[in-house]
Amino acid sequence: MVEPKQKKVEVSNLRLSYGKKEVIHGISFDIRQSEIFAIIGPAQSAKTSLLKCINRTLDFVPGAKVSGVIKVDGQDVSKMKNVYELRRKIGMVAPLPVGLPLSIYDNVAFAPRAAGMRNKRALDALVERCLTQAALWDEVKDRLDSLGTKLSGGQQQRLTIARALSHSPEVLCLDEFSIAIDPVTTMRIEEVLKQLREKITIILVTNLVQQARRLADRTMFLWNGEIVEMGTNDVMFSEHPQNRQTYEYVNGIFG
Amino acid sequence: MGAVFAETALTRRKRLTERLAQGILGLMALSLVVPLVTIVAYLFVQAWPLLSWDFLTSNPIDGMRHGGIWSAFLGTMYLVTASLCVSAPIGVLAAVYLNEYAEDNWLTRMINLAVVNLAGVPSIVHALFGLGAFVLFAGIGRSIIAASLTLAIMTLPVIIASTKESLASVPRSFREACWNVGATRWQTIRRIVLPNSVSGILTGVILQVSRTAGETAPIMFTGAVFFKKIPEGDIFAYSLTDQCMALSMHLYTVTTQVTNAPHALPYAIAVALLGTVLVVNALSIGTRVYLRSRKKW
Numbered sequence: 126m127v128e129p130k131q132k133k134v135e136v137s138n139l140r141l142s143y144g145k146k147e148v149i150h151g152i153s154f155d156i157r158q159s160e161i162f163a164i165i166g167p168a169q170s171a172k173t174s175l176l177k178c179i180n181r182t183l184d185f186v187p188g189a190k191v192s193g194v195i196k197v198d199g200q201d202v203s204k205m206k207n208v209y210e211l212r213r214k215i216g217m218v219a220p221l222p223v224g225l226p227l228s229i230y231d232n233v234a235f236a237p238r239a240a241g242m243r244n245k246r247a248l249d250a251l252v253e254r255c256l257t258q259a260a261l262w263d264e265v266k267d268r269l270d271s272l273g274t275k276l277s278g279g280q281q282q283r284l285t286i287a288r289a290l291s292h293s294p295e296v297l298c299l300d301e302f303s304i305a306i307d308p309v310t311t312m313r314i315e316e317v318l319k320q321l322r323e324k325i326t327i328i329l330v331t332n333l334v335q336q337a338r339r340l341a342d343r344t345m346f347l348w349n350g351e352i353v354e355m356g357t358n359d360v361m362f363s364e365h366p367q368n369r370q371t372y373e374y375v376n377g378i379f380g
Numbered sequence: 381m382g383a384v385f386a387e388t389a390l391t392r393r394k395r396l397t398e399r400l401a402q403g404i405l406g407l408m409a410l411s412l413v414v415p416l417v418t419i420v421a422y423l424f425v426q427a428w429p430l431l432s433w434d435f436l437t438s439n440p441i442d443g444m445r446h447g448g449i450w451s452a453f454l455g456t457m458y459l460v461t462a463s464l465c466v467s468a469p470i471g472v473l474a475a476v477y478l479n480e481y482a483e484d485n486w487l488t489r490m491i492n493l494a495v496v497n498l499a500g501v502p503s504i505v506h507a508l509f510g511l512g513a514f515v516l517f518a519g520i521g522r523s524i525i526a527a528s529l530t531l532a533i534m535t536l537p538v539i540i541a542s543t544k545e546s547l548a549s550v551p552r553s554f555r556e557a558c559w560n561v562g563a564t565r566w567q568t569i570r571r572i573v574l575p576n577s578v579s580g581i582l583t584g585v586i587l588q589v590s591r592t593a594g595e596t597a598p599i600m601f602t603g604a605v606f607f608k609k610i611p612e613g614d615i616f617a618y619s620l621t622d623q624c625m626a627l628s629m630h631l632y633t634v635t636t637q638v639t640n641a642p643h644a645l646p647y648a649i650a651v652a653l654l655g656t657v658l659v660v661n662a663l664s665i666g667t668r669v670y671l672r673s674r675k676k677w
Contacts, residue, residue, distance in 0.1 A: 182559050187484045213562035223557040226576055235571070236561035285557070292561055 131158040132199075133296060133326045134179060139193035141174055141350075143186070148174060149350040151193065156296075161318065161327040163341035165334055165374070170347045172330045173220075176298045179328075180215040181208050197296070213240060216289030216297040216325075221305050222281035224273030225288075229256075229265050232273040232284055236292040251291060258321070259287035260313045279310035286314065297321065298328045303336065315340060334375050338362045346371050423654065427647035435648060438612055444634055445641045449652055451610045454617060455524075455624030456656065459599060460592045462528035462620065463535065468585045470532075471539030478540070479547040480569055499537035504597045506534045511601040523621045527603030534598055535588040542584025546577040579671030586664035590657040596628040604629045606637070627653040 134156040141149040148171040156162045164172050177183040178191055181202055195202045197211065205211050213236065225232050233252045242248060252269070256262040261283040265276070273284050282302060289297060299318075303311040318327060318340060331337050337344050338358060345355040346368075354361065354368040366372050387395075438448035478495075482488040510530025520526045550573050558568040596604075604626045610617035618624050631649045634641055 180560065182556065185556070185559060209562040209564060211562075212560060217560040219553065219556065219560075221553065223553045225554055225557055225572060227572075235558070236563070239558075239561065239563040239567045239571075288557070288561060 132156070133158045133197070134328075135194075135196040135199075136179075137194050139175075139178065139195060140191070141171065141178060141183075142190050144188045147350070149178075152347075152350070152352050153193075154345060154352065154355055156326060156328060159322060159324070159326055160342040161322050161329055161340050163329045163331060163337035163344040164347055165331060165337050165344060166347035166353075167374075168332075169349070171350045172347055173300055175347070176217065176300055176328070176330065178202075179296075179298070180212045180217055181205075182212070182217075184208070209240075213292040214295050216292070216294030218282075218285050218289050218297070218299045218302050220301040222278055222285050224276055224281040224284055226272065226274050228270050229273050229276070229284065230269040233287050233291045236288065240292065255287040255290045256284075258290055258317060259283040260317050261287055279306040282306050283310070283314065286317070294325060296326045296328065298330070300330045301332055303331070303333065311336075334377075338375075346374060348374075420654070423647050423651050427644050427651045430642070430644045430648040431651065436652065439609055440607070440630075444607060444630075444638050445645070449627065449630060449649055450612050451608050451617075452625040452627045452630035452649075453652060453656075454610065454615065455604070455608075456593050456627040456653075457615075458524050458618050458620075458624055459528055459531060459603075459626055460589055462524060463531035463592050464585065464589065466529060467532035467535045467539055467588070471536050472543050472581060472585070475540045475543035475547065476569060476574075479544045480565060480573065495537045495540050498533075499541060501534075503534060503595050506530055507598040507601050509533065510598055515602055521621070522601075522603050522605075522623050524603055524618060524624050525620050527599040527624075530598045530602045531592050531595065534595070535592060538591075539585055539588060542587075543577075543581050546580030546584065547573060549580065550576050579668050582671070583664050583668045586660060586667070589660045589664075593653065593657055593660075594628055596626075596632050599626055599629060606633050627656070 132155045136155070137153045138151050139149055139153070140147060140151050164175070166172055174183070174189075177186070179195055179197070179202065183189050183191060191203070197214065202208075202211055225235060227235065230252055233255050234248050237248060237251060242251075253262060253266075256265065261280060264280060265271075273281065276284060282305060286299075286302070302314065306314075315336070318329075321327065329337065329341060341358055343355065343357050344361045346353040346361070348370070353374075354366055354371040356366070360366055361371060362375055364372070366375070372378075435448040436453060437450050439450050440452070441447035478488065478491065482491075507530065510526060510533070514520050514526040514529050515522055520529075554572050554576075555568050558572055559565075563571070603623050605623045606625075606629070608623065608625050627649060631646060631653060634649060635646045
């Protein structure tokens with residue numbers, strides 16, 4: 126069993142609607158320090174929207190309305206003045222790889238520079254550390270000047286992860302990071318995540334039930350904006366989870 | 381085996397339809413070139429006896445029947461430059477606001493509606509507005525400033541529209557990636573959005589040069605005159621509060637008001653006007669090709 130740890134992200138009674146349509150219907154859960162927390166569920170379960178609530182990039186979506194409380198490190202995100210600091214605290218990796226139209230180096234150095242870091246040597250070290258952590262350094266170390274957008278899909282996804290790590294996040298959100306990349310690269314990134322879990326909290330949104338089973342400490346099954354079941358993996362993926370639907374979804378019988 | 385790929389009546393008809401469609405569409409596209417080439421060739425042939433460097437650099441003399449077009453050519457340069465100096469920055473910055481910052485509310489919708497409608501206002505109406513607002517109400521008087529401001533109002537909505545389109549062509553995923561790592565909107569615009577849309581923005585702005593140079597109505601009441609003598613070869617001959625001649629106006633005057641002008645004269649003026657516009661457009665295409673070649677995704 127996982128020993129009780131400090132709460133990193135607390136969500137209570139979260140509701141989200143786009144216009145008149147409510148997509149998250151009042152959910153509550155906690156994510157603990159240094160765990161891998163998986164969120165599974167079919168498309169349209171508001172998994173991505175949930176992540177956007179946490180780092181407040183939902184601010185950029187017109188017509189979105191949030192109620193309820195989300196706390197990161199005990200602080201209410203909706204009351205934060207410095208949302209940029211919040212977003213730096215939370216690394217975000219989107220489903221499709223996004224290499225910014227900059228060089229590989231600049232892709233990784235973008236966030237630290239935006240935060241005001243100018244020291245060339247510190248930047249160099251940071252870029253190397255992040256690319257190494259994302260298992261990309263060896264492939265690109267000789268061509269850091271070439272464009273990030275010209276890398277292959279799998280490499281771009283690792284570049285995206287390196288960028289998400291570049292602002293030293295305490296929480297790393299991965300939104301279906303593996304849908305655009307091959308199984309071998311996926312396994313390499315999963316290895317990276319296993320190393321990272323010691324230092325940071327990881328939220329893993331995934332369509333791959335097996336990926337959640339392999340990596341996560343706890344898993345939450347979200348469906349149509351409501352939590353069907355949430356628990357440790359040995360319960361969620363056992364023969365007898367509390368909810369019948371969980372068993373069916375996890376085992377692919379879900380209609 | 382071969383039967384699978386054998387041609388049936390249906391596939392044969394499909395193939396012929398395909399060829400027909402391609403032929404007709406291609407012919408239509410090609411027909412666009414015909415009037416352009418005809419106009420340019422006709423103008424050149426008619427204007428040929430008068431075309432020379434002197435024609436460009438000397439003032440009109442003898443009741444505009446002889447001499448060159450210097451004062452009109454320089455006037456057009458002044459008008460175009462001054463009006464773009466006003467409309468380009470305002471238009472581009474307004475478009476950045478509308479595309480990157482503005483939320484979808486009634487105010488933004490009204491601004492967008494105004495921009496679209498302003499683009500559809502006839503130039504003679506802009507002329508009357510310019511006369512009323514700049515020349516009379518603001519008390520600027522008929523001058524290069526008043527005429528340029530009128531031209532600027534005319535080109536502004538088009539610049540806003542073309543700039544917005546260029547900005548919108550930068551994928552939203554780039555912006556989201558920047559926001560996710562804690563960049564502000566401005567950092568995102570400055571580092572990612574503008575560098576990747578600048579070619580389209582520039583093209584849109586430069587294309588307005590030809591419109592500005594070609595319009596007669598907006599400058600007629602606001603700052604252009606039939607005739608004005610200025611020092612030849614001096615590019616600072618006009619001051620912004622002067623009235624000036626302009627190529628488009630000069631062409632209109634020579635064809636309608638001047639009797640006994642040489643047959644080639646209006647054609648030569650037209651060639652000068654067209655030549656100026658073509659040079660600027662070529663410049664714009666060159667810029668676009670250069671900037672495209674550096675496009676990064």
